[in-house]
Amino acid sequence: MTPLDPEEESRDDVESLEAPVYQRSDSDGPQQTDHLIGERWSSDTLKVLSSMPSRTIGRSRGAIISQYCNRTMQLRRRRQSRPSIQHFPRSARPSIRGYGVETDARERLVNNLQNLSDSDRVRMLRAMPLSLSEKKELRHGWYSWLSFLSSLQLWQTALKCVGGRFGTGVLSYFIFLRTLLFFNVFMFLVTGLLLVVPQAIAHPDLDQNITVRSTWGLEVLTGAGYFSHSLLYYGYYSNKPLQTGHSCSASSNKTSSSCGLSYNMPLIYFFTIGAAFFITCIILVYTMSKSFGQSFRIDKSKGLLAIKVFSSWDFKVIKKSSVRLQRANISTQLKDLLRRAHTNSSDPLLEEASLLAIPVFVSSLNLLLPGFFNVVAWMEEYDSPSCWESFVGQELYRFLLMDFIFMLLDTFFGEFLWRVFSQKALKRERKPVFDIARNVLELIYGQTLAWLGVLFSPLLPAVQIIKLLFLFYMKKVSLKMNCQASGKPWRACQMTTIFITLLCFPAFLGAAVCVTYTMWTIKPSASCGPFQGLKNMFQAGKRWFQELAAANPDLHWLPSAHAYLVENPLFLFLSAGIFLIVIYFHSQVVDGQRKIIELLQEQIENEGEDKKFLITRLQHIHERKRRVTTQNHTLHRKTRGEKH
Structure with missing residues (x-):
């Protein structure tokens, strides 16, 4: 093995947090050292798994391995297309030779990170030859700001x-x-x-x-x-x-509006x-x-x-x-x-007894309410202030x-x-x-x-x-x-x-x-x-519209419009109907979303079962093929021994 320079070594240390472990060698391709893939699964199985969709992560073992293979291929392609650390300006490349990060370089680095998008910021931090503690310190300012915004909500910490x-x-x-x-x-x-x-x-x-x-x-x-x-x-x-x-004097001929x-x-x-x-x-x-x-x-x-x-x-x-x-x-x-x-298992006798709770409550309410209203009527003093x-x-x-x-x-x-x-x-x-x-x-x-x-x-x-x-x-x-x-x-x-x-x-x-x-x-x-x-409170608006129509003849239609829209009970019923329609529409949308979620969950479960079935069949075929190969190899060795 050839020695690695510090930049490549630190970069590999950071990427090892999310990528599989590879062993570098003089050959062109990396060698996989994960025993789960290298020893137990055949290459045919891995090819099929890598081409399968990975929407059922966590549902089956095969789906997990499929995601593992897909992630490995994506990281490999990303590593080939990722710009090297030499492509960044030297001011944004702090030293790691035991002297820490300079203050001006850190400030420029933070400014550069703020101008980038979230994905570019994460990619740049991962490519930096920094320790995890230094990267944590760089991200700490952003997390502190988010914590400050969250703390502005009323009673957030108490809740x-x-x-x-x-x-x-x-x-x-x-x-x-x-x-x-x-x-x-x-x-x-x-x-x-x-x-x-x-x-x-x-x-x-x-x-x-x-x-x-x-x-x-x-x-x-x-x-x-x-x-x-x-x-x-x-x-x-x-x-x-x-x-x-200001108020007008009694002798003034000005109107109240002036x-x-x-x-x-x-x-x-x-x-x-x-x-x-x-x-x-x-x-x-x-x-x-x-x-x-x-x-x-x-x-x-x-x-x-x-x-x-x-x-x-x-x-x-x-x-x-x-x-x-x-x-x-x-x-x-x-x-x-x-x-x-x-708490799922309960006493059947208690379940049957609980069915009587509502009838007993309603009957008690019907028995006590008349007496309660009689007492209230006796205590009430009818007085009209x-x-x-x-x-x-x-x-x-x-x-x-x-x-x-x-x-x-x-x-x-x-x-x-x-x-x-x-x-x-x-x-x-x-x-x-x-x-x-x-x-x-x-x-x-x-x-x-x-x-x-x-x-x-x-x-x-x-x-x-x-x-x-x-x-x-x-x-x-x-x-x-x-x-x-x-x-x-x-x-x-x-x-x-x-x-x-x-x-x-x-x-x-x-x-x-x-x-x-x-x-x-x-x-x-x-x-x-x-x-x-006034006869009722609604007439306050009617009186105002009449005053406007009297002051300006061009607005003579306002009292009639107000009487038709506001004083007519149809307007109130239409407003209430609109609100009920909106509530019904939202309830139907929510019900549709719930049904879609149930269908998607069922689809995810079916895909998980299909993947487990395919993985089992592939592994069975692989084991049978390996046994046949072993038998042929043993037979071939016996045949060669008999010839010698």
Whole structure:
């Protein structure tokens, strides 16, 4: 063997990470030293395997060897066509003779790498005569930047810790909580910028005869008192155009439009609430369709355990904390998969008894509901305030706040005290399990209250934001202290799909129907709010279009168009029908994708079986041919011996 120069030697060391081992010799071609190919498989078998498609990697042994041969041929051709290291400029070729890499050369190398594409960058780094530690250092800047971008997401590190310790089921609850937070931030920004801020700047003259006793401790809980005449509720907002410019004197003959820009609060209030619900509906439909597509991906438990064992590690993990978190995440997923495979067998008696759960629940509900409604009717005091919109807003505010208080009590008594009692009194080592379903339903209930109340209390989404922020950190601390991973198998994608579906149809659809009915048919209060003096809130737009037509005769067609498009119920039904068609279309597309995935999986399995059959037949023919050759050789030796 001839000695190798340092560049060729280091290049071979790097390429050996992904290519088979070759032994250099004085001959032209490399000699294969892999005993799997050189000793056990014939050349005919290898030729057939190398020409077969390799879409079933990991499905059969023959497919693996086929990919091995194809990869070997590709690397051989790439090595022949790859430019040598001498083709790169000398400034991009750092020294490896024990003195490290110069600073200016390193900077030029990094600049050159940034200007290249991903494939060219990887190819150039592989061809560089650098050690693995130096290449890792060069790539570390890019990975650090990606880690920084990932860390900008809200609660990213906390969510990784929760998913690593408690599994994807508990993680789906916190992801759903973050999704609700984003919905409320969007609603708060829309109502705050278009309604609250202009009304706060205008400072309308309030009724001076109203005297309010301020008892802040109780007002925060009830929402009454000082808050009754504040920006929090519907009754505070004016029904007159807000002047954003200078005011005109009484003796001036100028019109109001020339005295400054006017802000039509009734019109803006109506269109702001409508546009916020419309955009939220679009986001929900898009999120739900996207979640359906993710949940119907490859969804077979067969082979998942082997994939998690051999292919779940991310080799881009660098930090020690990330390594520990990744290890805990893989361990939790393996426990979940193993638990799912031991839970298949259950008691037949329990399965039969579980069939009675729904009839018993429905019958109990029918028995208890009439009495419950009678109690509520007895407790309710029928009183019609002058400003019923603010009264409804106060009630929803109290419901939302009481929901948060009861969640605090449930966390303290149901998780903390129960964990202490279970470990101290009952002498149980296991901690209580985090109830995902109940906590998610509580989130959906609170969000429904926030959507219902945004018409009567424009700042109610801000209250919901504060509630969700406290709830996230409270549940995270309680989860680590008092709970353990759920014993039931959960799939994060499917759980997220179910959560979004429940949020969309029962919660958002019900709130949207109630708000639309209120704006369309119920008469607003005559003494408060931006819609006083109107038959319904929809007339705010009609009045504005009539004013435009009166000011400009060329726009006389606007009131008729508004009456035909907005006040006609057909427009609402058409809009709802379009949304239903879009949802149905997305569901059909997802169902088609799921069927295609199933067909492709079946095709992959069939190809794997065909390859195993062909490999077995080829090996059988090769062994039979080898036996015949051995027999002929033995017979020939005997014949030659007899002749001698």
